[in-house]
Amino acid sequence: MENKELTVSVNMITFKHELYIKQAIEGVLMQQTNFDFELIIADDCSPDSTPEIINDIIKNHSQGHRIKYFRQDKNIGMQENGIFAFSQCLGKYIALCEGDDYWTDPLKLQKQVDFLEANPDYVLCFHPIKILRPDGTIDDDFITKVPENHETIETLARLGNYIHTPSVVFRNVTRSLPFEFRLSPIGDYFLYIILAGYGKLKYLEDKMAVYRYNVGVISRMSALDIANNNVKMYSCMIGYLTDENIKRIILDKQIRVVTEHYNMMESYYEEKMEAHYKDAFVSRHFIFIKIKMLGFYYKNPKLFVKKIKKILSK
Structure with missing residues (x-):
């Protein structure tokens, strides 16, 4: 009061x-x-x-x-x-x-x-x-x-x-x-x-x-962390706001950040995998190419391992 x-x-x-x-x-x-x-x-x-x-x-x-x-x-x-x-x-x-x-x-x-x-x-x-x-x-x-x-x-x-x-x-x-x-x-x-x-x-x-x-x-936060926090903040704002025009503006901003966030994540994990495997594989080796293609499985480690085993068994 x-x-x-x-x-x-x-x-x-x-x-x-x-x-x-x-x-x-x-x-x-x-x-x-x-x-x-x-x-x-x-x-x-x-x-x-x-x-x-x-x-x-x-x-x-x-x-x-x-x-x-x-x-x-x-x-x-x-x-x-x-x-x-x-x-x-x-x-x-x-x-x-x-x-x-x-x-x-x-x-x-x-x-x-x-x-x-x-x-x-x-x-x-x-x-x-x-x-x-x-x-x-x-x-x-x-x-x-x-x-x-x-x-x-x-x-x-x-x-x-x-x-x-x-x-x-x-x-x-x-x-x-x-x-x-x-x-x-x-x-x-x-x-x-x-x-x-x-x-x-x-x-x-x-x-x-x-x-x-x-x-x-x-x-001290990374660009990925900042983008992630912005996405969460925009979601909270959209839940709070009642003005449809302002909500639409915030939603458009969120979509842009999500797109940028996805691109950063894709680039980050591709670089991490390439750095990890560069000593074991020639960059054009079919296994390395397959691993790069599997970057979107990073959120599910079990599924990632399963896919890798399937590739190696061929």
Whole structure:
């Protein structure tokens, strides 16, 4: 339930962020506002020194009283931890900043809340960010390109996610996230699609946050894993959405990803088999050719072995 006296809840999920969490928290606590805000930290049972760093800030920082810290008893995964954190946010607005990113402008919250207060037809506002590379250099955003017509759910559905998480402030319009969201392996894009059903999106001009490149879970995933997660996410979106036009757009995206995913899988397993058998067979040997033709049996090892035995018995 929304707290009428609390304007913003900052939602921060964290896991094994001992190198980054202090900077993330301090970027929130330095905010200068004419309203009250809180920082919700949901720690997914970090095994490193992340909890000690957080507790030290709560105890010793002059703004530590704003922090509500929750530590899971066991690791429940990023999506479940994020849903838990969302359920703890009682403010009129919710801001996002994961534990490995950070804010750079002390007026960030004030600017974004002022915009949303003055423009009730907008549900969410976001802004450009800087990107911190692993070597320590900071660049302008080279990952996303925000389209000119960025405000509608149709554009967001058609072009994909062009919103960086640490830039987001949105109205706390939904008391609980839908069942389909819990099943999705990707949360941020799905959340923005949900919110875009309540109003327009606004891109502000000030650069007020930094995103760490090649640090998060997604950065360490293979192209196959990313494609697989996208297929699952689109399925969950289609189950949630009621607007037929938006559902059709998402379905078309899913079909394209499925096709790309199949092609990647076919290429991957062909390369694996060729590498495995190249020392035993000449590439044009009939057995090797037959094995390449059987790549689509990789999901059923027993059937694959049966087919190989049949080939060898000829």
